[in-house]
Amino acid sequence: MLNLLNVTFMGILRLIPSGIGEGLAWGILALGVYISFRVLDVADMSVDGTLALGGVVTAVLVANGTNVVLAILISVISGAVAGAITGLMHTKLKIPAILSGILMMFALYSVNIHIMSGKSNVSLLKQPTLLNLLSDWLQIDRSVINIIVFALFAALVIAAIYWFFGTKLGSAIRATGCNLQMARAQGIDTDSKVIIGLAISNGLAALAGSLIAQKDSNATVDMASGAIVIGLASIVIGELIFKKNLPFWAKLAGVIVGSIIYRLIIMLALQMPFAETYDMKLITAILLVLAMSVTVIKKRHHKKEAKHA
């Protein structure tokens, strides 16, 4: 028994680096989801398509000899364009946000296969991806490089979002998300703000997809299945740990921390002798329900206390 515990414990310790790498890469997606769901208050499901789009575009470009930095850039732009189209469908064609997103996700499935010239996956094994190049150049193990690169990207993205939402345009987008009618009354063109917000959100999802494809050395048409739930889980866990009245940048960092913790919890759960790998979705769902209900329970508790006082 002790031996078994020992094996499990050591196994978990060894898994932590891969969990952190995984959490950081998917954390960038969570930041994208945070912008649409929390800042903009639009339930956008396109990320399930744009994440794969980012991965697929990077994989195809790198496999055909394009510089990886350029490939990442093009991936982000393609994701942003897709996001903007979702925004156009929602604002100009008045299609409900959820449906616009789902339609975009649907359409991108075919588009992604087209980009891969009819195949459903493109391998990046031994290709000059950012991670492989750095790992060769610095002679550092891939799992360590993953963490360093993804952490840098996450920090960069947080800094960029923090700066952008402080600008005039960024503030207008936040106002649009806060109260659409009021923002409009203030003379803000809310439609264009929603479109720009969704472009940023999906650009980030594509960036995450690009990094995940490089981490996995593979891009597949189904690599993003369930991405939206993964993003939401990270946000909710982050919000649970980080208090509400924190500055904006700390909230963004909280999303990344939430994503890492989500991965570590899943990893821990998978190491338990009673859990099977196909329980991953069930564990995620339970985790989300728990995390979300804690806030409600806390609120009720506060109300009771307030009554007693």
Added chain:
Amino acid sequence: MKKLFAIVIVATLLAVSIVILVGCNQADINVEIIQFGNFDALNSAAEGFTQRLEDWANEQGKTIHFEERNANATASNVAPSVQSAIANQPDLIYAIATPCAVNAAGNTTDIPVLYTAVTNPTGEGLVGQDNVYGTSDMNPVALQIELIKDLVPNVKKIAFLFCSSETNSVVQVGMAKVQCALMKIDTKDFAVSSASEIAQVVASIGEDFDAIYIPTDNMLANSISTVASANTHNIPLIVGEAGMIAGGGWATLSINYKLLGAQTAEIAIKLLSGQQVSDAERHQMYKGALELVISEDAKTALGLTSEQVTALQQKYGE
């Protein structure tokens, strides 16, 4: 104005569809091919079949037209592909992989359906229907487990990696477990339900496993590079078919899908030339030789000499 516009559109659509329909029916023999996904194995099965049939048609002085449809590895694409194939009323339908075969057999009782790359035709209910014929690609699972023992002589524990919703894989993993029990090897299932989970599930395979085994699983074939790069402990990765070697699999004993396709074409030739297909010939197992495929990286990692490789090739080649 609007009405005129609508009429023009409808007329154009009609004209286009008539052109397409007429275009389809010009050959003497029309064959509809419905392929589940764009995987090396399935592509080879299609190639072997079409090549053999084309050769035969040339000998007979007939023209043959193949209409190829691909469901892009998505279950919901299968039914529409089958529907349009049947609507064209071809001379026969060639269905590659289980989902296509089951759907085609379920939707027509008059057009001959030839399946291939189906692991368990009896279990899928393909046996016993009058218009259904085909070849099974039942993987040499037991031999592949034996191969693991040859490559990793002190193997004690094997991780099975597969998609939980693919019946083919579940059947094969069951067979692999029987073989492992005979050889006194411990096993553990690592079932995956969607592609985005694969990296994490592979990372959770501990160092105490001596080998990872993947059966002929569509989802994992698609994500084999993900598996290879998440396999940080460098655990030997034995796979179900040769298509997975290029993406990072280490070794396999594999059915040659091109030969399997050609074998299926022999049944098609009998049908098209009006010969009787006996009950014994209706549903066939793979008859050709197995191929041992080992990647160069795996040879280095396993420390295999070229003599050892040759010896293995001779052992399994028959």
